[in-house]
Structures are given as C-alpha cells and as structure tokens.
Amino acid sequence: MTTLTKEIKKEEKKVPVRGMMDNVMEQFESAANQIKLHPNIKKILSITNNEIIVNFPVKMDNGDVEVFTGYRVQHNNALGPYKGGLRYHPTVDIDAARALAMWMTWKTSLAGLPYGGGKGGIKLDPSKYSQSELERITRRFTYALADNIGPEHDIPAPDVNTNSQTMAWMADTYMSTRPPAQRSANQHVVTGKPAGSGGLEGRDRATGYGVYLSIKFWAEKNAQVLTDKKFIVQGFGNVGYWAAYFLEQDGAKLVAVQDANGSIQNPKGIKVEDLYNYSQINEGSIVNFPQAQPVDNDKFFGLDCDICIPAALGNQITKDNASKIKAQLIAEGANGPTNVEGEKILLKRGITIIPDILCNSGGVVGSYFEWLQNRNGELWQLNEVMAKLDKKLKESFDKVYDYSRQEGIDMRTAAYCIAIQRIERAYVQRGIFP
Incomplete structure (x- = not known):
C-alpha cells in the first residue's frame, strides 16, 4: 500500500x-520433544x-x-x-x-x-x-x-x-x-x-517473492507445474500482492482475494495488476472490483483452488474452517495464520502446509542483505538481490523438505527442529554464563 x-x-x-x-x-514443545532438546536449553528458549x-x-x-x-x-x-x-x-x-x-x-x-x-x-x-x-x-x-x-x-x-x-x-x-x-x-x-x-532494491517484494519461491520449490519437488494452478490470497497488502504477482507470471491463476473489507472471486481469473491498481484508487480496498463477484467472508477458505495463501493476520485458519479448505497446499504468507487445531485437521486431510518461518522468510533475508549493504557501505542491484534471495531460500526450503521426509514429520515441525538445533549448538559450544 x-x-x-x-x-x-x-x-x-x-x-x-x-x-x-x-x-x-x-x-515449540512438539519440536523440542522431537529432537530431545536439553531441558536447560528448553527452559531458556x-x-x-x-x-x-x-x-x-x-x-x-x-x-x-x-x-x-x-x-x-x-x-x-x-x-x-x-x-x-x-x-x-x-x-x-x-x-x-x-x-x-x-x-x-x-x-x-x-x-x-x-x-x-x-x-x-x-x-x-x-x-x-x-x-x-x-x-x-x-x-x-x-x-x-x-x-x-x-x-x-x-x-x-x-x-x-x-x-x-x-x-x-x-x-x-x-x-x-x-x-x-x-x-x-x-x-x-x-x-x-x-x-x-539506505534501503535495499527489491526489499518491498522480498517477502512475497519468498512465498512464491516456496510454492515453486514445492511444485518442483512434487513434479508439478504452476501453469493454470488456481490460488486464493487472504490479504492484498505488500505480501499478498507480490506473491500473487510472481505466481501469475508463472502461469498460475488468482481466483479469489479477501481483505479487511470483504471477499471477491472470479473462477475465470483475476488480473493481479488490475486488482492492485483498483485498490490504489479505492482506499486500499478490493471491494466492488468490477471484474469479480463478491463472496461471503465465511465462505472464502472453502472456495475451489489448488493453493491457499493466508497473508493477513494470525489465527485465520482454525478448527472452524480447516475442514472446508479445498486447496492441496497452504503457503503461510502471514505469521501464525494457522492455529494448532486447524493444522491438525489439515494434516489429517493430507494437505501440505509450508510454515510461516520458512514461507515468509524472504523478508528477513532481504533485511539481512540491507543490513549488510549499509554496514559495508555497498549498493546492490535488483538482479543481484533477487539472485541472492533465490539461493538463500532454496537452501532453506531443501533443508526443511528433506528433513521432513527423512523423519516422517510435517514441514512445520521439521522447520522448528532445524531452527532450534542451531540455537542449541550455540549454547552447547559457548556454555551459559557464569
């Protein structure tokens, strides 16, 4: 916006x-138990x-x-x-x-x-x-x-x-x-x-681009293509817009969007740039977009699609709506959009969730690049930034995906295990003062 x-x-x-x-x-408890985290480090974390x-x-x-x-x-x-x-x-x-x-x-x-x-x-x-x-x-x-x-x-x-x-x-x-x-x-x-x-070229799109990359990497791992895949997005701010933009560039089709004002759908597809331009002259709202029809908010997550991107606030997918979701993939653009009860239902139904700490990490990776750029007195070009994001996010995705398959656990638990083990190693190597 x-x-x-x-x-x-x-x-x-x-x-x-x-x-x-x-x-x-x-x-945290689930991952800590999975890796048998040392009780003292568990207390600290x-x-x-x-x-x-x-x-x-x-x-x-x-x-x-x-x-x-x-x-x-x-x-x-x-x-x-x-x-x-x-x-x-x-x-x-x-x-x-x-x-x-x-x-x-x-x-x-x-x-x-x-x-x-x-x-x-x-x-x-x-x-x-x-x-x-x-x-x-x-x-x-x-x-x-x-x-x-x-x-x-x-x-x-x-x-x-x-x-x-x-x-x-x-x-x-x-x-x-x-x-x-x-x-x-x-x-x-x-x-x-x-x-x-002092900002980084491309920082505005880094989070949404990371969401897109996570979906792309998942599709590649599962021998699927994004062309003609239907996706819905909750939240059409910075993250939702850029995720939709890059998915559309890869041939996927945006069919529904929800924001704080309401929900719209068009099974034939919504042009991302047209919707964005409309929202800019409509006080940030997607409501009454002429190329889509309104839909009840409580029916949004139950709309027909292949991919669902919750990119608004936390606790949006719960036990009350998880059973209605038709998507085979949830890509968490927001922090904590799926609560524990909702996740259990989704996993039981065989729906894959790319967890927030992996899926939307493009933003903090971009922030790290900006921090380095300022610290070192450098200026990075947009193509350089995007290439670095690709490499960094691919490394993270592969680690989580492979760990989840090796251990037979969901991707969120795998992501937590990897993250917590890295912190645990730091405490073991350094000790605890005094």
Missing part, C-alpha cells in the same frame, strides 16, 4: 492474540530475554495530547542481534509481541542468519490518524526505544501497517540521537528503508 492509512480498516476483526502464544508454545513497554505522549493535529503504549519484546540473541518487525495495530499487546518475537527467533535461525528474534509495535489503528500524526507517533516511539535498539543490538523492520516511510522516520530519529560522528554509522539500526535512504 502507498500510505499507512490505507492498510487497515475499522471493520477489521480483533485477532485472538492469546491463541498465538498458545500456538507458538505448543509448536521458553521465555523471553527482555520485554519493554513504553507509554509516551504525542500532540495531535488539533492540539490535544494522546498517550500511546508501545512494545518491544526481545526473545533470544544467542545467534546475534534481535531482529523483527514493528506493527501498528489495535491487537498489539505484550502477549502478541511475545509470540511473534519467538517466531522470529526460529525464523532467523532457520534461514541461517546471524540474528535472534524480536518483535513489537504500538497499539493503535493507523486509519484514525493523519500522516503527520503518524510521523510524530513514530518518532516519539523511536526516541522512547532508543536505548533498547541499535544496529548491533536490536534491528526493527516493517510489519503490519508499517512501511518504508515508517522505517525512514525511525532511522532519522535514531541517528539524530547519536553523536554527530556516529550518525552515518547507525543507518542500519532499522531495515526496510526506502531505496533512496
């Missing part, structure tokens, strides 16, 4: 964030290292002052600096941040990056604030967090309802708090910045 205010609607349903923490802990809550006042356009609550949870840094997004959403709270931070630890470890996991954000609905108010909110939040983030300590990135503009404000604010001689050396305090302000 082009602005923050277009990325969220008042009608958006509140996500049961407590369920997210339950999900991540149950998934079951809790977060630091939890930061800040309350800060901001003056609104009308002169009134509002007080906002911001969060940053730092789960684990055994492998390197904390890494993870900041989201602006009414459902942001400490439990949501804990769950998302733990997922980031597994995601960065699985990708083989020198990072740990962190997550956070501000509890607010961005659609209620002007662009100038959002800038002041962001800068004040950054100032409040400044002693707890840093390019070698904790590196935020965009997430739900935040974007490259948000990161530019954060970087500028953080650098302004450093001594003059150190400012340029702190540009990589955040990633996901605009390309003209």
